[in-house]
Amino acid sequence: MNIWIRQIHRWTAIAFTVVVIANFVALGVGRPVMWLYYVPLLPLAVLLLTGLYLFALPYAVRWRSVPRTG
Ligand code: HEM
Numbered sequence: 091m092n093i094w095i096r097q098i099h100r101w102t103a104i105a106f107t108v109v110v111i112a113n114f115v116a117l118g119v120g121r122p123v124m125w126l127y128y129v130p131l132l133p134l135a136v137l138l139l140t141g142l143y144l145f146a147l148p149y150a151v152r153w154r155s156v157p158r159t160g
Contacts, residue, residue: 092147
């Protein structure tokens with residue numbers, strides 16, 4: 091499960107980068123594409139969710155390994 095989330099984060103990062111570069115190319119060519127501006131938001135949302143999950147992971151492992159008393 092954790093490996094899957096990391097893989098999703100990794101490949102979405104690549105897709106996000108490609109779309110951002112496409113945006114810059116469109117601007118450079120002098121033909122800004124309005125809908126292309128919004129396309130990076132989708133992979134960015136996926137990155138945010140999976141990234142927050144990856145961020146919380148080490149803390150979750152620590153919480154789980156704390157010995158319970160009582
Ligand atoms: C939007 C909010 C984001 C959050 C909260 C976030 C968070 C994280 C976290 C916690 C990790 C794991 C670090 C570790 O190994 O301990 C990670 C890995 C990574 N992040 Fe993000 N990230 C975000 C966005 C992005 C973006 C925009 C990119 C690049 C376009 C990106 C690229 C990567 C890559 C390549 C890794 C390494 C993945 C791997 O180990 O295979 N992330 N991120």
